[in-house]
Amino acid sequence: MKELLTVKHLGKADILKDINFEIKEGEMVAVMGPSGSGKSTLLYNVSGMDDPDTGEVMLGDTVITGMNEDEKAELRLKRMGFVFQQMNVLENLNIIDNIVLPSLHADRKRKKEYCERAMELMEGFHIGDLAERKVSEVSGGQLQRACICRSMISEPEIIFADEPTGALNQTAATEVIESFLKINRDGTTILMVTHDSRIASMCERILYILDGEIRGELKLGKKEQNDNREREQKTVRWLAEMGW
Amino acid sequence: MIINDIKANKLVSAATCIFMAVTAMLLGLSILLYASLADSIDSLMTEAKTPDFLQMHTGELDEDDVNSFSQQREDIEAMQICTFLNLQNSQISIGNESFENNMQDNGLSCQSSLFDYLVDADNKVIYPSEGEVYVPVCYRKEYGIKSGDVMRIGKEELIVAGFLRDSQMNSMMASSKRFLISEPDYERLRQLGSEEYLIEFRLKDGSDINAFATAYKDAGLPDNGPTITYPLIRMMNALSDGMMILVILLVSVVVLLISMLCIRYIILTQLEKDKTGIGMLKAVGISRRDIRKLYMSKYLILSVVGCMTGVIAAIITAKPVGAQMRELYGNAGNTGLIYALMILGALAAEGMILLSVSRLLHRTDRISAADALYGRGSFGKKKNLWLPAMIITATAMFMILVPQNMKSTIEAPEFVTYMGIGESHIRIDVRQTGNVRKIAGEVTEDIGHDNRVRDYVLMETGSYRTILQNGSSYDLMIENGDHSRFPVRYTEGRYPENDREIALSVLNAEEMGVKLGDEIIVCKEMKDGTAEEISCSVCGIYSDITNGGKTAKACMKDPDDATPVMWSIIYLSLADEDLTREWTNEYQDRYSSFESGVKVTLIADYLKGTYGQTIRNISKAAAVSSVMACFVLFIVMLLLIRLVVWRERNDSSLKKALGFTSSDIRMEYLKKTVTYILPGIVLGVFAGIVPGQSLAALLLRSMGAYSFRFIIDPLTVFAAAPAMIAVSAVLAAILSLTEVKRIHAWECLRAGALK
Numbered sequence A: 001m002k003e004l005l006t007v008k009h010l011g012k013a014d015i016l017k018d019i020n021f022e023i024k025e026g027e028m029v030a031v032m033g034p035s036g037s038g039k040s041t042l043l044y045n046v047s048g049m050d051d052p053d054t055g056e057v058m059l060g061d062t063v064i065t066g067m068n069e070d071e072k073a074e075l076r077l078k079r080m081g082f083v084f085q086q087m088n089v090l091e092n093l094n095i096i097d098n099i100v101l102p103s104l105h106a107d108r109k110r111k112k113e114y115c116e117r118a119m120e121l122m123e124g125f126h127i128g129d130l131a132e133r134k135v136s137e138v139s140g141g142q143l144q145r146a147c148i149c150r151s152m153i154s155e156p157e158i159i160f161a162d163e164p165t166g167a168l169n170q171t172a173a174t175e176v177i178e179s180f181l182k183i184n185r186d187g188t189t190i191l192m193v194t195h196d197s198r199i200a201s202m203c204e205r206i207l208y209i210l211d212g213e214i215r216g217e218l219k220l221g222k223k224e225q226n227d228n229r230e231r232e233q234k235t236v237r238w239l240a241e242m243g244w
Numbered sequence B: 001m002i003i004n005d006i007k008a009n010k011l012v013s014a015a016t017c018i019f020m021a022v023t024a025m026l027l028g029l030s031i032l033l034y035a036s037l038a039d040s041i042d043s044l045m046t047e048a049k050t051p052d053f054l055q056m057h058t059g060e061l062d063e064d065d066v067n068s069f070s071q072q073r074e075d076i077e078a079m080q081i082c083t084f085l086n087l088q089n090s091q092i093s094i095g096n097e098s099f100e101n102n103m104q105d106n107g108l109s110c111q112s113s114l115f116d117y118l119v120d121a122d123n124k125v126i127y128p129s130e131g132e133v134y135v136p137v138c139y140r141k142e143y144g145i146k147s148g149d150v151m152r153i154g155k156e157e158l159i160v161a162g163f164l165r166d167s168q169m170n171s172m173m174a175s176s177k178r179f180l181i182s183e184p185d186y187e188r189l190r191q192l193g194s195e196e197y198l199i200e201f202r203l204k205d206g207s208d209i210n211a212f213a214t215a216y217k218d219a220g221l222p223d224n225g226p227t228i229t230y231p232l233i234r235m236m237n238a239l240s241d242g243m244m245i246l247v248i249l250l251v252s253v254v255v256l257l258i259s260m261l262c263i264r265y266i267i268l269t270q271l272e273k274d275k276t277g278i279g280m281l282k283a284v285g286i287s288r289r290d291i292r293k294l295y296m297s298k299y300l301i302l303s304v305v306g307c308m309t310g311v312i313a314a315i316i317t318a319k320p321v322g323a324q325m326r327e328l329y330g331n332a333g334n335t336g337l338i339y340a341l342m343i344l345g346a347l348a349a350e351g352m353i354l355l356s357v358s359r360l361l362h363r364t365d366r367i368s369a370a371d372a373l374y375g376r377g378s379f380g381k382k383k384n385l386w387l388p389a390m391i392i393t394a395t396a397m398f399m400i401l402v403p404q405n406m407k408s409t410i411e412a413p414e415f416v417t418y419m420g421i422g423e424s425h426i427r428i429d430v431r432q433t434g435n436v437r438k439i440a441g442e443v444t445e446d447i448g449h450d451n452r453v454r455d456y457v458l459m460e461t462g463s464y465r466t467i468l469q470n471g472s473s474y475d476l477m478i479e480n481g482d483h484s485r486f487p488v489r490y491t492e493g494r495y496p497e498n499d500r501e502i503a504l505s506v507l508n509a510e511e512m513g514v515k516l517g518d519e520i521i522v523c524k525e526m527k528d529g530t531a532e533e534i535s536c537s538v539c540g541i542y543s544d545i546t547n548g549g550k551t552a553k554a555c556m557k558d559p560d561d562a563t564p565v566m567w568s569i570i571y572l573s574l575a576d577e578d579l580t581r582e583w584t585n586e587y588q589d590r591y592s593s594f595e596s597g598v599k600v601t602l603i604a605d606y607l608k609g610t611y612g613q614t615i616r617n618i619s620k621a622a623a624v625s626s627v628m629a630c631f632v633l634f635i636v637m638l639l640l641i642r643l644v645v646w647r648e649r650n651d652s653s654l655k656k657a658l659g660f661t662s663s664d665i666r667m668e669y670l671k672k673t674v675t676y677i678l679p680g681i682v683l684g685v686f687a688g689i690v691p692g693q694s695l696a697a698l699l700l701r702s703m704g705a706y707s708f709r710f711i712i713d714p715l716t717v718f719a720a721a722p723a724m725i726a727v728s729a730v731l732a733a734i735l736s737l738t739e740v741k742r743i744h745a746w747e748c749l750r751a752g753a754l755k
Helices: A039-046 A069-079 A095-106 A108-124 A140-152 A170-185 A228-242 B002-008 B010-047 B063-072 B138-143 B183-192 B209-218 B230-273 B275-283 B288-321 B323-329 B335-365 B369-373 B386-411 B413-419 B436-448 B506-512 B577-591 B603-647 B649-657 B662-701 B714-742
Strands: A003-012 A016-024 A028-032 A054-059 A080-083 A158-162 A189-193 A205-210 A213-219 B053-058 B076-086 B092-094 B105-109 B132-136 B150-153 B156-166 B176-181 B194-203 B227-229 B426-430 B453-467 B473-480 B490-493 B501-505 B519-525 B531-542 B552-554 B567-574 B598-602
Touching: A003 A039, A003 A189, A016 A039, A016 A189, A016 A213, A028 A039, A028 A170, A039 A158, A039 A189, A069 A080, A069 A095, A069 B662, A080 A140, A095 A108, A095 A140, A108 A140, A140 A158, A140 A170, A158 A170, A170 A189, A205 A228, A213 A228, B002 B010, B002 B288, B010 B230, B010 B288, B010 B323, B010 B335, B010 B603, B053 B209, B063 B076, B076 B183, B105 B183, B132 B138, B138 B323, B156 B176, B156 B183, B176 B183, B194 B209, B209 B227, B227 B230, B230 B275, B230 B288, B230 B323, B230 B335, B230 B386, B230 B603, B275 B288, B275 B369, B288 B323, B288 B335, B386 B413, B386 B603, B386 B662, B386 B714, B413 B603, B426 B436, B426 B577, B426 B603, B436 B453, B436 B567, B501 B506, B506 B531, B531 B552, B567 B577, B577 B598, B598 B603, B603 B649, B603 B662, B603 B714, B649 B662, B662 B714
Parallel strands: A028 A189, A028 A205, A080 A158, A158 A189, B105 B176, B132 B156, B473 B552, B501 B531
Antiparallel strands: A003 A016, A003 A054, A205 A213, B053 B194, B053 B227, B076 B105, B076 B194, B092 B150, B132 B176, B150 B156, B426 B567, B426 B598, B453 B473, B453 B519, B453 B567, B490 B531, B501 B552, B519 B531
């Protein structure tokens, strides 16, 4: 498979030091590490939300580093999707309006098409009946699934997820990770930062970051049915070896 | 800690301080100007010993009658009869400037012997030497006159030795102006004009001026001319500058309210920002009172700086704004008290702001330490900041429009109809002549043959004794003629249509206590020496400023009526409006051959002459108010939008993370700004026309104009003013929105928690 995200010699102050990795099309990769290890900073820098001091980030053939703010904004709008730990949404909009917000901004004329797609996505994640609800009227898990719908609305090449289950209980977290697995199975590449070894074990690969450096990598392969327990055990053992 | 906080929030602290300073300045300025004006007028009227009662009289005068009347009354402190030599304006020139187009009745006087002195710039009584003339100070700037200039009256010459203040005729709203010369010069120049008498009385303290005026009339003493009293003189003096001060006061109250509103928003936002800090202070055991005190000290410091800046700015601004006032009425004597009052005013403004701050700070008590620490709870309902932006836009619009509309109204040609003058092109006054009726008749006949004249009407004014239903009698100046031709504006009812109807000016109707439909008995002096009484019903009430606002209109055309005509006015309009000036000049020349008393005036010039000073003041106030409104709006919008951007920082960051550019977000805010300022502008235009009219009517009522309606200049109201407001608001928005560029996409991920 072709490389989709390529990170070479990425450095940012003292937080990230000479980071190198690649993510192939259709892969689902987790980044793990203790608090303050530089996971979130890595995510901001590879997604173009922040500028690294050194190194290069490429999405496909496009070099992100060196782009100006507007070019990076357009890239995020059209080729990337984001899911955040705190489920950042605009409180004055209802659920469906939050989902279609980025795509509508890109092309207002296709409003009907985007709304239909949003409904399709919501149905797929079992929240179709919440479309007109206010943000305050849905649960955390439902809201996070709505955020995944938002990240998918523009059919991005890659989704960046920052602790997507961090603010959720066990049941809601399972619903959310099921949703990620579903979109990954449909072909969307995912790079996810997480603290949760159970969630990380669902990914194909895990990168372990400590003090701004990638210290190790665990290859688990594609998730298959009923292999949860085995993957989790393998992950926990590996993490213990890494000093987790 | 407080200084650090001020430094950390430079913009917000500066804006708070500016609001406090502007409020203190405007309130201080209004008080400073008002107190100075009142004090200067009082000083001038005291130094010049203004008469309490003054009767102007043209014609024969028996001094003995007046003397015996004055000896009989105990309330008279002093009495004198002064002369005023009325000159033809076309005869007068000073330097290279001719007085031909001057609207005032200009004349020569000698210094009074007992009171009613004409004084110099230091309020000292002037005694001119032979060959010298002192010119009314109001003409100094208008004609660019300086000491040493030559004043020519016909072929006679006098040297301008200086300028005089005339406590009773200083205001341009007073229709006469006295030039002071020495007694030998007066005797020499006497044949150049017609003489009028000023019968003046100073009354003992506590005397009733109205009762005295009635007694004077009842005694049948000379009264062929207007009657003027001390309160009327004081009001005329105060009005032209007083209007400007009222406008500034109005603006300062509006600014005070805006300041309080804005500072409220600033504090609420600041408290939200400091929530965790407040939680921490509470957690470590600082009392609620001490937390409030901490904030209060910051606002106290800002208030002290603001108040001091405001007071200094008020003192600096008062110089140019009050220049005309000082020239006319002199410097205020009691400066210590005036400055104390001004500082008190500024302190009162700050006090009101601090009181509202103090009340608001009680909200810090509302949330617990734990809630504040975790960023939970709120100090109040999260308010929509766009709504105040809309209200402030409307207020700024109102601040611009009310003075502008007042200005355009007073400048409009039809404004004369509020003043008791018909809307015609030209008026011809026949006064101060032995036979008004005969000369007016000749002039009317002359005009009747001029085919350029579209319409004309002759009005004859005489003094009639009237008897009210309760039996009391009253002397009325009744203007007889066809009032349907150039009608004035009637507050109630309509013009008189037959000789059994009479219309009264508002002041007369109020003083006589009559209303529409009441009957009044008018006594006519008949040719055979008898008196005839006819009953007239009051058919209309109108506003008037001429003759002290006390006039009446009727159309009694009785050939046997021998009541003397005191003066006549012919109102006329030409078929071609463009010819009016040429026609006026032509007839002025034609009648300059009459011995005196015929004055041809363009109504537009009359208005400019009478209200020029007021219009200039209102224009000044309108300009100050417009600049102020734009400045306040600019600062408020700058601040509010900054606050909105700050409050919605997370949303903007999220939008950036999702792919919006800074320009996209800025454009969204700009659209929102326009969405809210547009209704604000519409609301302001409405307020400036409808409630603004009522407010202006209140002010103009004091000038004698009743049932007032704005005559608006559509270009100003619907284009220029909205454009000024829109530009100020949008510029402020653009400047505030530069902050959007500094919001990073990753901020929402770090601070996060919107839900």
